[in-house]
Amino acid sequence: MRERRRGGAVGAMADGNADWMGSLPPALRSLPLSNLAIPGSHDSFSYWVDEKSPVGPDQATAIKRLARISLVRKIMKKWSVTQNLTFKEQLEGGIRYFDLRVSSKPGEIGQEIYFIHGLFGIKVWDGLKEMNSFLEQHPKEVIFLDFNHFYAMDDSHHHFLINRIRSAFESKLCCVECVEYVTLLYMWEKKHQVLIFYHHPLYQAYPFLWPGNKMPAPWANTTNVHKLLQFLETTLGERSRYGTFHVSQAILTPRVKTIARHLIRGLKNTLVHRNLPMILNWVKAQRPGVMGVNIITSDFVELVDFAATVIALNDLLLEEDESAT
Numbered sequence: 001m002r003e004r005r006r007g008g009a010v011g012a013m014a015d016g017n018a019d020w021m022g023s024l025p026p027a028l029r030s031l032p033l034s035n036l037a038i039p040g041s042h043d044s045f046s047y048w049v050d051e052k053s054p055v056g057p058d059q060a061t062a063i064k065r066l067a068r069i070s071l072v073r074k075i076m077k078k079w080s081v082t083q084n085l086t087f088k089e090q091l092e093g094g095i096r097y098f099d100l101r102v103s104s105k106p107g108e109i110g111q112e113i114y115f116i117h118g119l120f121g122i123k124v125w126d127g128l129k130e131m132n133s134f135l136e137q138h139p140k141e142v143i144f145l146d147f148n149h150f151y152a153m154d155d156s157h158h159h160f161l162i163n164r165i166r167s168a169f170e171s172k173l174c175c176v177e178c179v180e181y182v183t184l185l186y187m188w189e190k191k192h193q194v195l196i197f198y199h200h201p202l203y204q205a206y207p208f209l210w211p212g213n214k215m216p217a218p219w220a221n222t223t224n225v226h227k228l229l230q231f232l233e234t235t236l237g238e239r240s241r242y243g244t245f246h247v248s249q250a251i252l253t254p255r256v257k258t259i260a261r262h263l264i265r266g267l268k269n270t271l272v273h274r275n276l277p278m279i280l281n282w283v284k285a286q287r288p289g290v291m292g293v294n295i296i297t298s299d300f301v302e303l304v305d306f307a308a309t310v311i312a313l314n315d316l317l318l319e320e321d322e323s324a325t
Contacts, residue, residue, distance in 0.1 A: 018095030020311050021184060022140030027215045028317055029184040031133045033142065035045060037313035038287040038308060040097025040144070040297040041090055042251045043082040043125055053105070053120045066090055080118035081268075082251075082299040091134045094307035096129075097144040097247070099217075103151035116151060124161060128168035135172060135193045141189050144245070144295065146215050148201040158202050162209065162238035169194045173208040176218065179243055185195075198302035216240075217297075225275040228252060229282050246294040248302045250279045272299050279303050286315050 028036065066260060085093065094194055105117040115121030145165075150158070166173065174182065174192035187193065201214030220231035232248050239246045252275060279298070283306070286293040294315065298306050 010055060016076070017307055019075050020136055021096070021142055022095050022138070024184065024314065025318060028314055029188075031183060032180045033182050033187075033316070034179050037286070037287050037290075037293055037310050038096050038144070038295045039094055039310035040099065040208055040247065040295045040302070041083055041095050041301050042099050042249060042299050043101065043117045044087070044090065044095070045083075045097040045111065046081050046092050046117045047083045049119035051119060051120050057121060061161065082117070084300055085302055087130045088134055090301065091131065091138075091141070091143070093302065094311055095301055096142065097297065098146065100145060100147050100299060101149035101151070101245045102153070104153055104157050106152050107232055113153070113157060113161045113164070116149075125164050125168070132172070135169075138261045139191075139193070140184070140188060142184065142193050142195070144195050144197065144215070146199075146212075146217070146247075148197070148199045148217070150200060155202065158200060160288065162198075162202070162206055165196055165210070166206075170239045174215075176210050177208040179214065190308050191205050197198060201249075205273060211291060213244070215245050215247060217249055219249055219253070220251075221253050223252055223254060225252065225278050228279070232282065233286065234291065236291070239294075241290055248293055248296045250283065250296055250298050252299075264309065268300055268303075272303065276300075276306075280306065280309060283309050283313075286313055288313050289317060 024036075029248075060287045071079065083090070087098070090098075100182070101116050102111060102113050103120070104111065105120065113124045115124060115127065131143065131145075135143070147161075153161075167178050171191060172193040173193050174187060174190070177186075198209040198213055200208075203209035204213050218231070218235040221230070222228055228250070236248065240315040241309075252272070276298075283296060286296075288294065293310075298312050301307060
């Protein structure tokens with residue numbers, strides 16, 4: 001039997017994962033991407049948020065009022081940041097799925113779009129350029145960009161953003177196709193590297209925008225790690241056999257009372273650090289494949305050998321292939 005790669009072999013987020021898709025064995029290159037194990041990040045852009053700007057339109061009115069106080073925005077930052085690594089660093093570490101929430105800045109002239117999670121992040125255009133630069137240097141790597149929340153955006157904002165996406169990636173964009181046709185070999189043959197999922201009806205006007213329902217990402221919405229793991233098991237069991245990708249969100253979500261009790265500690269020190277080992281153990285016990293895991297997302301992906309652990313699950317598909325022959 002083939003010996004499985006150990007997640008820690010290449011380090012937590014080492015550059016050794018920068019070309020992991022291009023390095024997969026030939027037997028896995030012809031499998032649908034929906035059957036591979038692919039590491040992703042939650043609120044992927046939140047490594048930098050602007051505590052000096054107004055609070056975003058994704059927040060309740062009461063929070064917006066409170067956030068006029070600079071100390072409140074500093075505390076919000078501790079709970080808004082879910083990643084430490086930039087897009088480039090995440091990509092070099094093996095992350096291939098990006099969870100993206102975007103917004104205009106109310107009151108700002110023009111149609112510029114920003115990432116948002118409570119506080120505004122960088123301009124989407126800057127993030128897209130950073131990703132494209134990586135793809136230029138790593139032509140066999142494929143990324144999934146999941147635009148799943150939009151705030152303070154009318155149709156003109158959407159068209160502006162979509163044109164930005166097209167300008168950033170051009171021929172690298174993969175048009176909507178039967179999910180089972182989309183393999184690494186398919187992407188390489190067509191020189192595609194980017195799949196865009198767009199959770200808004202305007203996806204229908206652009207052939208390179210995949211509908212959001214092709215990327216279901218059930219959300220446990222719990223602070224309890226045991227409830228989270230049970231939820232991940234249940235939703236995996238309910239996964240569609242064909243026709244969609246699937247995101248297992250291996251994340252814990254703070255309640256208002258969680259934040260109130262641990263104001264200064266923030267998300268990483270309150271929920272993530274102590275629960276990541278148990279979450280990682282769940283990941284190690286998974287199998288990719290038709291009814292197995294596909295995309296798995298985490299907060300603070302560099303804290304443990306998350307990406308390498310997810311990537312190593314693909315070796316199990318090789319064992320299945322060998323046993324079948």
